Amino acid sequence: MPKNYNDENMRIKGTATAAGEAAEQNSAGENISPATIESMKIQATEDVRDVLQALEKTHAGITEGVATAVGAGTGAVGSIAALSSMGTVAGLSAAGVTTGLTAAGGLIGGGMLVGIGVLATPIAALGAIGYTLAIKLKKTKKTAALGLAVKRICDVQSRLINHEDHFREELAHINTTLETLTRMKTA
Numbered sequence: 613m614p615k616n617y618n619d620e621n622m623r624i625k626g627t628a629t630a631a632g633e634a635a636e637q638n639s640a641g642e643n644i645s646p647a648t649i650e651s652m653k654i655q656a657t658e659d660v661r662d663v664l665q666a667l668e669k670t671h672a673g674i675t676e677g678v679a680t681a682v683g684a685g686t687g688a689v690g691s692i693a694a695l696s697s698m699g700t701v702a703g704l705s706a707a708g709v710t711t712g713l714t715a716a717g718g719l720i721g722g723g724m725l726v727g728i729g730v731l732a733t734p735i736a737a738l739g740a741i742g743y744t745l746a747i748k749l750k751k752t753k754k755t756a757a758l759g760l761a762v763k764r765i766c767d768v769q770s771r772l773i774n775h776e777d778h779f780r781e782e783l784a785h786i787n788t789t790l791e792t793l794t795r796m797k798t799a
Contacts (some may be wrong), residue, residue, distance in 0.1 A: 649778045652771070656782050659768045660789060667761040667793075676746045683742025687735035695731055758797040765790055 644652075696704050697709025710724065717727030769786045772779040 644775065644778070649775070652775070653779065653782055655773055656768050656779070656786075660765055660786060663761050663764045663768075664789070667757050676743050676750075679742040679746030680739045681742075684735050684739035686742075687738035690734050690738075691731040754799060758793055762790060762793050762797070765793070 626675065672774035694716065695712040696708055696767070697701060697712070698715040699708055699713075700715075701707040701711045713724040713731070714728040715727070717723045719730055720726060722730075749794075765786055769783060769790070772783055776783065
């Protein structure tokens with residue numbers, strides 16, 4: 613993970629901890645002052661916003677297009693190497709390409725035209741593999757980030773539940789946010 617992501621997580625965790633300590637001090641049934649209630653409301657709103665912003669930043673990384681290009685490029689290098697070495701004349705001269713394509717096509721009982729398909733197959737296959745891996749990695753990162761966001765928002769929710777009568781509106785917003793994130797996680 614990039615360093616700034618960890619710093620952001622530590623900052624969010626620190627502010628949530630400070631607000632949580634304030635809530636715990638007053639959770640023994642004591643009356644809490646309106647200023648403390650307002651401070652807790654502001655802190656809870658900031659914590660939820662910070663978590664959602666951190667969640668939004670976690671989707672940077674390799675794109676499907678880049679992964680596809682890297683896979684296809686790798687396949688192309690392999691195909692060119694095979695083309696230049698398979699024929700009776702080595703290299704990429706006209707004679708080398710002709711004999712290389714013929715030899716590649718001969719692997720499955722064809723000629724030069726079939727050889728083009730044989731040598732294009734690794735390019736397409738590795739491109740598809742690159743794309744699939746990028747999608748899987750992106751989904752894994754998204755699921756992990758959503759799980760972390762849900763946990764942090766649940767922490768804010770549990771702090772506010774101690775004084776539910778003061779934080780009905782905030783708890784309703786948090787419940788809506790948690791439902792949305794949970795739906796995103798399962799999608």
